[in-house]
Structure formats: C-alpha cells, structure tokens
Amino acid sequence: MDIASVKGFDNSEIEKLYYLWLSIACGHNPKRVNSCIERFGGAKELYISRLKDEDDKEFVTKILKRIPGREFFDVGEAVKLYEKCRDKDISILTVGDEDYPQLLKNISTPPAVLYVRGELPNLYRCVTLRVVGTPRSSDYLRKF
Numbered sequence: 001m002d003i004a005s006v007k008g009f010d011n012s013e014i015e016k017l018y019y020l021w022l023s024i025a026c027g028h029n030p031k032r033v034n035s036c037i038e039r040f041g042g043a044k045e046l047y048i049s050r051l052k053d054e055d056d057k058e059f060v061t062k063i064l065k066r067i068p069g070r071e072f073f074d075v076g077e078a079v080k081l082y083e084k085c086r087d088k089d090i091s092i093l094t095v096g097d098e099d100y101p102q103l104l105k106n107i108s109t110p111p112a113v114l115y116v117r118g119e120l121p122n123l124y125r126c127v128t129l130r131v132v133g134t135p136r137s138s139d140y141l142r143k144f
Helices: 011-025 030-040 043-049 054-064 076-087
Strands: 090-094 113-117
Touching: 011 030, 011 043, 011 076, 011 090, 011 113, 030 043, 030 054, 076 090
Parallel strands: none
Antiparallel strands: 090 113
C-alpha cells in the first residue's frame, strides 16, 4: 500500500504515518530511525525520495542490514497500527510533533514514536531516571 492511496486520514495523521512506517521499516530501532531522519531530514522526505539516488540506497541498506525492496515502501502495517491505536484511544506522538517532550528530544537516540494512553506527564515535574549499562559486562562487574 502506497501512502498516496491511504484514505480517511488528515494531514497530521499522514505525517504520523510516515514516522510509523519508518519505525516499522527500521525494526523499531531508534538508532536506525534517527540515522535515516538525520540523513533525509525526516521520515516523509525519505519516503518521497524512493531511494532513487544510489548513495541513499547504499546508506539505507547499511542501516537496515538488507537491501530495501519494494515492500520497504509499503505503509499497510503502519495504517493498521495507527487504526488499532485510534480504536484503543492511544495517542501517537512523533519526534516531529510540537507536543513531543523536549527532554526526550535531547537524548542521543530519542524514540521516533511515542504511544500515549491518557495524558503525557510534564517530564520537568517528574523524577527521571537514566539507566546506563553495557551489553557485555565482565565477571568482575556481575559480582556487584
């Protein structure tokens, strides 16, 4: 399904679909999504590019660790996810939205998509916690 064929969505919802599509296409990996956004300027810009430039295609292939085929541009799964969230009264915030929390935008790899049920708390008034770790800890570190 191409984004041009999507019916029943307003412009702001279409913008969210671009980010959902990119998040799904990148395996919901914030680092991959953010690399693509930095390279192309946004999810919509990547989608519109259709990877006609060989350097762009090579870049995305390296990020995804596979060659993006025709299915790469299928937004069907993003549309289903959006509709499922809408049915369950779950809001979708993307890193491109004005309401996206500034504190999250400031971290090195912010999630491109946030799913919010209810109201998003004011993060400036909340106690926040950052967990820092290593994927491969030594035996020495595991003792603690």
